[in-house]
Amino acid sequence: MLFAVFNAETVAQLTANGIFRGAAYGILGVGFALILGVTGRFHFAYAFTYTLAAYMVFTFKERWAVPFWIAAVVGIVAVGFVGVGIERFIYRPLARRARETALLAIFVASLGIAIAGENIIRLLWSSSSQNLLGPQQEAYTLLKASFLNFDVWEAASSFGLVVILALLLRYTSLGRSIKATRANPELAQTIGIEANQIYLICFFIGTVLCGVAAFWYGLQFTIAPDMGQSPVIFAFVVAFLAGTASSPIRVFFVGIGVALIQQYASIWLSVRWTQTAVFVVLVIYLSWLSLRQTDPIAWAKAKLARI
């Protein structure tokens, strides 16, 4: 089935799917871009914190019988602190020690955390998938597209958090400190911004954002120890396509764009090809970057420095 039926109904449904799934890609991308852009850590263990968030909520709710919404908030915030711990006790000492090879050392350690973390979850909670049960699921139909109440909540909460983050970056002194650190940590230090503190804050915010995405995913589908592997790759893709120094709103919409490409690709391509299609787009984009002979991060930093 290389050519699927092409009609208004399909397009409406695919658009809706793209927006809802894109909201998840978007919020994941925003969190990852914040971490990579500000701290420069290639935080592969983002996959682990994602999975852990869903399992924390699950454990609070199912095993300890905490009321659902409280479990959700506590679980997501708790995983934020896990992110902070990874930065404080693993990445920071590594960066201090490895200096010029810090990026590779942190990437390797981060891989290690991701591998160990996933399997610790398997050992503690079993390898099979679990159901995270919450409020009643309801289906709606609007403009020929059908979706669930969870979809709406997910997209709304994701967008809301991204807007809050964008406002925080733009209008608060904390936000300005984060942006200054992103542009130049040493320089920020000289005007009294404690870069280490900013890094911890970024890890907290980034990890909470990925926790939110994991929570909604778990509520709609099931939770499993390897659930983080695919979303984290999309988080990378979105963050890199949008640029790690971009505004969160922009990153978020790039996420929706990626999901829409993926959905629309299914009109012309068999469903099995859609994921590959996204990566092909990414490879083309990266090749184009390479051909322009510019280092996008350096370019973005130079651009920021001029503002």
Place this chain on the structure above:
Amino acid sequence: MQIWLNYLDQILIYAAFAISLNLLLGYAGQVSVAHAAFGAIGGYTMGYLMMTRGWNFLPTALIGMVLAFIAGTIVALPALKLSVEYLILLTLAISSVIIGVFTTFPELGGTYGLIGINTPDIFGWTLGHPSDWVIPSLIMMLVTYGLCRRMGESAFGRVLKGIREDDRVTQALGKNVFAYKVGVFGITAGLAGLAGAFYSGWLQLATPSVYGFSFALTLFAIVIFGGMANLTGSIVGAAAVVLLEPLLRRVIKIDPATAALLQLVIYGLALVVLMMLRPQGVFPEGFSLWRLIRGKRAPTTRVEMTDSWVPTPTVQVHQIELDEIDDAERSRERRREEVWQNAPVVLEARGISKRFGGIVAADDLDIDFRKGTITALVGPNGAGKTTVFNLLTGFIRPDRGSVKMHGVELVGLSPDKVARLGLVRSFQDVRLVNRVSCVQNVMMAVQGQSGENLGKLMLGGSSARRGEKATREKAMNWLGFVGMADFADVPAGAVSYGQSKLISLARALATEAEVLLLDEPASGIDTRWVDTMLDLVEAVREQGRTVCIVEHNLHVVGRLADHTYFMELGRITAQGTIDELTHREELAEAYFGTV
């Protein structure tokens, strides 16, 4: 017994994967997580051809290797100019695309993959049992080891290490960084394809999960455990990683399902702990297990680096008294200017202009360098002096203008090509390749080494070894020339700043380039050494080479320069002898801010 032989087979195959990955990661510094996917190309090709066409194992494995090589070369093209973060992302994406494509074709078994590949046979010898696989896998691993070692521990590998640490410097020394990166990516991908064919043949499986992400991570872990740029370490790493499973299952008696999980937890945690405690791996770069077994220690050539150490160059040092510039001195300057005016032009730049957005970095520059003379480029900070070097050597392409050396147009050529034509620059911030020895740094600069050519390296027999010996001799001569011969085997990262400046001069000289552009050769070094450095630059002039220096220190310029260009805000505003220039008020003001 068979079960242990099975582990042995697995170790050999994993080691083969890890060795080629190590050449890419440890030597060339290219962080790729796509190695497993290139293995999949080999494994799937072998499986598909054997199952549907009934071909023999060896030819299908070779076809798999060639296809993986082609795929690796294509992937390398966009990967070349990306920074590490983007390379990781690109190789992640490539892995997903490769595995995704395999999953899509029903002919390749879809998501299940190729299961039940026929038992391979090699020249009529059926590889039905683990014991049958030991010798073929060992041969395959040793071939991979031999090839990678030959590439890594040679002039070729020296260039790879240069690329790992500073690809701009490597390019400035005349190495075609582009070709090296594509070459090493393609070759290691091809070797991964070969290992993949053996892996799938041994498993009789080629499935997406076999070559999935956890396999990619396992290979990465082996290289990191064993030590980057240490191929023997990768074999040991493979053994450690593979034997962890029987250790947990058989010795500690944990049930198989838990053991498999615990094994991965241990890998992961070990990676974190290793990065924190011993980031260079169990066997660091340059560590030789052989030497240890034979009771030999690494050659110790540490030289006491005391304050009293002064370089003793092999050139005649003729001290010139640097008194106040008196009349005699002034006439000497004029004589030198005359020499400069009459010397033949070697390099001629005309109308060089470059803008970055609204900033004019170079505005219609005309510059001549003349044979056997020293030309100086002076001016205030931000005048664009270093940019001129970048424009002349091809690191930045000018918007307009031409640079001709002996009539050959250099604009539009890549920096390595420019360097090979005989125009070589040094860097203001020195930029030695810190993790290799001083002599290796200088050896890297020697041109036309046969060991840098893969064909000659692989097929030329001992010519590469003889070439290596000759290269080392040349490099030692240049080290002796600058008085640093005692430090030949000291890692370049361990010498003092002044010493590193001397080595960087030796490195530039070793290119035997006709024109040398030296960026602040005497800045930041101990005052006692400044004269030595200046003597050396004068000695280079006496050899008939053409030199251009960028310098702040007018004392240095006054001693060295035959002719001086004065630059301000991207323009040349005056030229002549340094004495003429310093006596012009408007220049003194531009330079010093006050009169």
